[in-house]
Amino acid sequence: MEERTIPYKIYLEESEMPKQWYNVRADMKNKPAPLLNPGTLAPMTAEELGHVFCDELVAQELDDTTRFIDIPVEIQDFYKMYRPSPLVRAYCLEKKLETPAKIYYKFEGNNTSGSHKLNSAIAQAYYAKKQGLKGVTTETGAGQWGTALSMACSYFDLDCKVFMVKVSYEQKPFRREVMRTYGASVTPSPSETTEVGRKILAEHPGTTGSLGCAISEAVEAATQSEGYRYVLGSVLNQVLLHQSVIGMETKTALDKYGITPDIIIGCAGGGSNLGGLISPFMGEKLRGEKDYRIIAVEPASCPSFTRGKYAYDFCDTGKVCPLAKMYTLGSGFIPSANHAGGLRYHGMSSTLSQLYDDGLMEARSVEQTAVFEAAEQFARVEGILPAPESSHAIRVAIDEALKCKETGEEKTIVFGLTGTGYFDMVAYEKYNNGEMSDYIPTDEDLAAGLAGLPKVE
Numbered sequence: 485m486e487e488r489t490i491p492y493k494i495y496l497e498e499s500e501m502p503k504q505w506y507n508v509r510a511d512m513k514n515k516p517a518p519l520l521n522p523g524t525l526a527p528m529t530a531e532e533l534g535h536v537f538c539d540e541l542v543a544q545e546l547d548d549t550t551r552f553i554d555i556p557v558e559i560q561d562f563y564k565m566y567r568p569s570p571l572v573r574a575y576c577l578e579k580k581l582e583t584p585a586k587i588y589y590k591f592e593g594n595n596t597s598g599s600h601k602l603n604s605a606i607a608q609a610y611y612a613k614k615q616g617l618k619g620v621t622t623e624t625g626a627g628q629w630g631t632a633l634s635m636a637c638s639y640f641d642l643d644c645k646v647f648m649v650k651v652s653y654e655q656k657p658f659r660r661e662v663m664r665t666y667g668a669s670v671t672p673s674p675s676e677t678t679e680v681g682r683k684i685l686a687e688h689p690g691t692t693g694s695l696g697c698a699i700s701e702a703v704e705a706a707t708q709s710e711g712y713r714y715v716l717g718s719v720l721n722q723v724l725l726h727q728s729v730i731g732m733e734t735k736t737a738l739d740k741y742g743i744t745p746d747i748i749i750g751c752a753g754g755g756s757n758l759g760g761l762i763s764p765f766m767g768e769k770l771r772g773e774k775d776y777r778i779i780a781v782e783p784a785s786c787p788s789f790t791r792g793k794y795a796y797d798f799c800d801t802g803k804v805c806p807l808a809k810m811y812t813l814g815s816g817f818i819p820s821a822n823h824a825g826g827l828r829y830h831g832m833s834s835t836l837s838q839l840y841d842d843g844l845m846e847a848r849s850v851e852q853t854a855v856f857e858a859a860e861q862f863a864r865v866e867g868i869l870p871a872p873e874s875s876h877a878i879r880v881a882i883d884e885a886l887k888c889k890e891t892g893e894e895k896t897i898v899f900g901l902t903g904t905g906y907f908d909m910v911a912y913e914k915y916n917n918g919e920m921s922d923y924i925p926t927d928e929d930l931a932a933g934l935a936g937l938p939k940v941e
């Protein structure tokens with residue numbers, strides 16, 4: 485047995501956990517484009533955003549210059565309950581693949597909500613409480629964000645109203661019950677409880693909903709109720725900021741052992757885990773200190789980066805939200821049924837979109853069956869049952885490790901393992917029964933979505 489100088493799990497001491505979030509925008513020469521008012525097309529002001537979002541979060545959203553932002557002690561304390569998350573050396577996977585590559589993954593699934601989303605949920609709930617609000621509203625697709633937010637709200641004694649995409653509400657009753665156990669109310673979307681929900685139902689009777697619809701409903705519910713604001717679990721700059729704890733912990737852990745990654749990989753839905761994981765590394769890249777290959781992985785069924793357009797678009801189906809410039813498939817794009825629920829958003833973080841447009845990162849799309857093959861291979865040797873979303877990153881990490889096997893290169897690969905798949909067993913069942921499909925939208929499908937982009941010059 486060769487001697488292992490790197491432990492299986494690199495843990496950090498509590499004292500080594502980040503006390504500040506890192507704001508990668510401060511180091512970007514080309515800043516992400518501002519959110520626009522959909523009526524006037526002028527950049528959204530803090531005052532306008534303040535009707536929808538909590539004040540402190542608006543300030544974070546608009547702050548492109550402050551490099552480090554203090555993490556309030558109350559949030560640090562909550563982080564300590566489930567962080568630092570382990571950085572694991574995938575020795576068993578390396579052996580199975582017979583690759584000379586060194587593979588590490590940062591595992592964010594060790595909390596009840598089962599994913600990285602809790603890192604931002606707790607921050608957003610904290611600022612809502614600090615502002616003296618009664619509660620918050622949100623949408624959830626696959627259910628991870630709603631679960632995380634309901635945990636965070638119960639911790640700070642805030643009311644939490646979740647609009648859950650109807651198909652998930654029906655297919656994932658267990659997530660729904662976790663949310664209710666933490667005290668949240670859960671409404672299947674589109675619903676009759678909002679004006680925009682009624683309108684969508686009238687236009688598309690029998691629709692099983694989408695993230696874009698649920699966002700419209702949650703925003704309406706927040707702006708129509710006194711003492712409520714809307715919170716979002718991905719896409720926004722503030723969410724990437726909170727998720728920077730993933731990358732900072734990863735970097736501290738690697739630095740302890742003098743490890744420099746060659747390739748950093750993450751799945752991308754709205755871009756928050758990837759944005760968080762890469763942030764300190766991207767910072768070094770932007771400042772010209774180091775270079776890394778960074779790869780975003782998305783489902784072939786919802787290919788925002790690889791087949792979308794970099795343009796201003798609506799963030800939601802009901803077109804009630806500000807316009808964001810991002811890689812998008814059009815707010816009217818409804819992806820085919822795909823089991824990576826958390827990756828089904830039509831758009832992408834505007835920060836990551838700008839970085840991608842500037843050639844600072846790559847993107848790859850992968851098909852569903854290949855993703856589940858990777859998930860199964862990983863689970864069988866590493867033990868963790870991965871979330872389908874996370875398994876997109878596993879797929880590309882394995883592909884890169886297999887390339888190293890061919891070339892003999894000993895590259896160091898780091899990827900984000902964002903969550904566990906316990907609530908995704910219907911998807912695993914489909915895979916195990918050989919019933920999984922690999923639907924890829926045609927160019928015509930995509931053209932229809934892109935035709936609905938707003939005209940912004």
Ligand SMILES: *Cc1c(COP(=O)(O)O)cnc(C)c1O
Pocket residue numbers: 598599600601628629717718719751752753754755756757758826827871873874902903904
């Ligand atoms: C929500 C989710 C994602 C995708 O969201 P990002 O904002 O792109 O990170 C990925 N993995 C898991 C487990 C999720 O819950």
